[in-house]
Amino acid sequence: MFAAYAARIDRDQPLNGLELGERPEPVERPGWTTVTVKAASLNHHDLWSLRGVGLPEEKLPMILGCDAAGIDEDGNEVVLHSVIGQTGHGVGPDEPRSILTEHYQGTFAERVAVPRWNVLPKPKELSFAEAACLPTAWLTAYRMLFTNAGVRPGDSILVQGAGGGVATAAIVLGKAAGLRVFATSRDEAKRKRAVELGAVEAYEPGARLPRRVDAVIETVGAATWSHSVKSLRPGGTLVISGATSGDRPSHAELTRIFFLELKVVGSTMGSKDELEDLLSFCAATGVRPVIDEVLPLDRAREGFEKMAAGDLFGKIVLTNP
Numbered sequence: 401m402f403a404a405y406a407a408r409i410d411r412d413q414p415l416n417g418l419e420l421g422e423r424p425e426p427v428e429r430p431g432w433t434t435v436t437v438k439a440a441s442l443n444h445h446d447l448w449s450l451r452g453v454g455l456p457e458e459k460l461p462m463i464l465g466c467d468a469a470g471i472d473e474d475g476n477e478v479v480l481h482s483v484i485g486q487t488g489h490g491v492g493p494d495e496p497r498s499i500l501t502e503h504y505q506g507t508f509a510e511r512v513a514v515p516r517w518n519v520l521p522k523p524k525e526l527s528f529a530e531a532a533c534l535p536t537a538w539l540t541a542y543r544m545l546f547t548n549a550g551v552r553p554g555d556s557i558l559v560q561g562a563g564g565g566v567a568t569a570a571i572v573l574g575k576a577a578g579l580r581v582f583a584t585s586r587d588e589a590k591r592k593r594a595v596e597l598g599a600v601e602a603y604e605p606g607a608r609l610p611r612r613v614d615a616v617i618e619t620v621g622a623a624t625w626s627h628s629v630k631s632l633r634p635g636g637t638l639v640i641s642g643a644t645s646g647d648r649p650s651h652a653e654l655t656r657i658f659f660l661e662l663k664v665v666g667s668t669m670g671s672k673d674e675l676e677d678l679l680s681f682c683a684a685t686g687v688r689p690v691i692d693e694v695l696p697l698d699r700a701r702e703g704f705e706k707m708a709a710g711d712l713f714g715k716i717v718l719t720n721p
Contacts, residue, residue: 401425403509404700404718405463406450414450415704423463426505426513431490433473433516435480439532440468440507442703442716443565444644445499454502465507465718466500469522469531477522479531479679480507480514481672490515499669508700510720520676523683533689533715534678536669537565541573541617542678543670544639549615553578556613558631560584561620562594562602563713566641568690570617571597576687582609584624593713597690615639625649629656637663690714
């Protein structure tokens with residue numbers, strides 16, 4: 401079957417390790433099922449995999465891709481939860497959790513095998529492309545907002561780095577949930593788009609906000625860390641799920657954190673129950689993932705290049721006929 405896969409690790413030039421071509425069909429395992437992939441979306445996790453982060457060389461070649469929507473063996477339209485081993489279903493109780501492509505072949509292929517437990521019904525209101533955007537970036541944003549930040553309608557949030565998958569999701573979900581959303585981006589066009597999606601205002605990174613916020617959604621890391629901390633009200637919460645600009649800020653702002661009793665919460669992915677809630681939320685409210693571009697799987701390299709350059713707003717989706 402045709403697939404986009406990591407053939408080698410290159411930490412400096414990750415796309416050098418990306419290959420497109422034929423790979424073996426999924427291996428049958430007890431408690432697993434094979435899904436015919438209709439759509440799959442790119443995440444920064446896929447670039448990190450090509451750099452060898454979470455993907456050891458002995459696991460190569462590895463089909464990339466965490467997210468997918470497709471057709472199961474019984475003809476049902478489904479969405480995949482990409483965290484494997486979260487409950488032990490299909491892998492045994494002692495296996496630590498992992499994301500597809502860390503230990504098991506991913507979704508950038510015509511077919512993918514996952515534990516049956518990881519398969520959820522796709523709401524009829526969502527297209528395959530829309531549903532394929534939800535299990536990583538949108539689920540991460542959902543958990544950051546409603547589980548770890550604990551915000552309620554009427555609260556205010558700052559979303560750093562508008563344009564990325566998680567940040568875009570946080571803006572749309574926050575608006576739909578009745579939050580007052582502020583956003584930042586280095587790019588003027590992305591700031592304008594953030595406002596169109598529901599942000600009250602969008603600023604250049606580091607700009608002083610008109611008010612301190614209840615929570616900050618942080619995925620950028622070192623470049624925005626100090627601004628994130630300074631933007632919080634006393635007792636506010638900073639939720640971080642990524643560090644695309646690095647994980648070593650020049651100023652940790654420890655004094656401000658303890659003096660204002662701020663909370664710093666790490667957040668990774670989300671649970672199957674949260675994905676089910678997110679799917680229902682989108683189906684019921686009309687909220688839809690922001691899609692930058694849809695490409696056929698055989699043009700996956702174009703999508704990777706665009707994501708690596710940061711030249712996107714929302715998600716890139718790869719489709720099979």
